[in-house]
Amino acid sequence: MYRYDQYDFQIVKERIEQYRDQVRRRLSGELAEEEFRPLRLQNGLYLQRHAYMLRVAVPYGLLNAQQIRMFGEIARKHDRGYGHMTTRQNIQYNWITLEETPEILEKLASVEMHAIQTSGNCIRNITTDEFCGVAADEIVDPRPYAEIMRQWSTFHPEFAYLPRKFKIAFNGSVEDRAATAVHDLAFTVLQNEQGEVGFRVMVGGGMGRTPILGSVIREFLPREHLLTYTEAIMRVYNQYGRRDNIYKARIKILVKAIGAEDFARQVEQEWTDIKDGPSTLTEDEFNRVAAYFAPPAYEPLEDGGAALKAQQEENKAFSNWINRNVKPHRVPGYAIVLLSLKKTGVPPGDMTADQMDFVAGLAERYSFGELRVTHEQNLVLADVKQSELFALWQEAKAQGLATPNIGLLTDIICCPGGDFCSLANAKSIPIAEAIAERFDNLDFQHDIGDIELNISGCINACGHHHVGNIGILGVDKDGAEWYQVSLGGAQGNQSSIGKIIGPSFSAHQMPTVIERLLEVYVRDRIEDERFIDTVRRLGVAPFKEHVYATPIKARNNAGEDAYA
Known part of the structure; x- marks a missing residue:
């Protein structure tokens, strides 16, 4: 993984x-809150319902x-003994x-971390596929490119005050x-017929108030132009993105307004002037960064597989965990393990300080310290x-980190919602x-199979509810919380x-409501058809009809039975 240099x-x-x-100046009263707000946001500090929230950057998810x-x-000494892993x-x-x-930022710096650009109208934390470098289906490892982009x-001065926040992802x-x-x-990293590495470039995707899927504006961008082409995109957005309306300020609105084809044309025109400029990615620079991501000593x-199968036959619980939480690795004899943070009774994504210490030990004993x-x-x-999966499973199970539910119904993606966030319309965690x-x-979850359930407490969609097979959005209805x-x-x-x-x-x-949706799925699915495929085949109508067919017995504030 990347290590800090002197700069x-x-x-x-x-x-x-x-x-x-x-x-110091804020605490002494020299700075008013409205003056301090943009300064703290530049350092990842938000003021929420009950306290400040600090968001720490984990570049492309690697620790x-x-x-x-x-x-x-930090969780133990400066918070209430836990932290929350986010969808970024x-x-x-x-x-x-x-x-x-x-003091917290000093501690983060001592382990080569920070909270810079985790808020504000700037380029946020770069994200990637969590299986980078080890996935059996990987074409090109995107981590060096994500680090170069990071x-x-x-601190890029030209893009520190964009019309709105800006999120970039890599897949390889x-x-x-x-x-x-x-x-x-x-950016989707790929190779052309000549074996050259490049990118398929997609812009204008996003969720929130106006969910839109991105548009491809270039099928193949040679890798040396990663930064120059990004710079051209950012300049077009910075110049023409709206600043008069926060709800219409994201790049997706600009791309939708002028069309992907015209947006691409403007990018290409802007790119012409900087294509071979100082931001061109050289082979030496790529190799310098890529060296940090050399494979470990396998x-x-x-x-x-044979020995693992025998262990599974002897232990059903272990078998369930292998089937859901263990994925194929590109190197023979190794495996990718997912530790579930979705144990029932725990807010999705939360980890205690003790669990953080524990998984650090797991990483050292089982996964090259990462x-x-x-x-x-x-x-x-x-x-x-x-050969070490069974021992790892036993250790993780003892700490509540081996729930075999990856990709299943209770592997819920959920934002902190109204329990913490001042923007939320409704609570997410209790739902x-x-x-x-x-x-x-x-057993029921395994029978239902793959299904993604996402919950957001407001239209900002931090829980990615728009792309959940089942999405739940908290809404305000005359001062009450509805979904x-x-x-x-x-x-x-x-x-x-x-x-x-x-x-x-x-x-x-x-x-x-969820139970009724699943009843339609179980009734109408074909053989091993996934939930999402059944929805796509049948459409929303039969699910809607069953959910609203009879009142759902739940008491509202007036003590009456109703469903909305």
């Missing part, structure tokens, strides 16, 4: 000292054991005091596991020997917990935006 250390140190003085131990120390592959702390933030975009595999279609800008192992955060709010140990408790039967349900959303190679099924529901009704 990184100097830049981060100087930023901390600058911020420390800003905090080492030392870094996650530091996360645990970052970590958030929800109970931070302003006075302690400079270095180029950090056959299967898109980076949700590229719903990013402002996305041992020459035989494929352990681990990863996924945009689905779980963790990955990317390089585990097949996730109620649904998880209703369907906390692993809108959509069907048919999906990420990946067949990305789609979900369709709202009808009027909203109360919080107490939501588990029954």
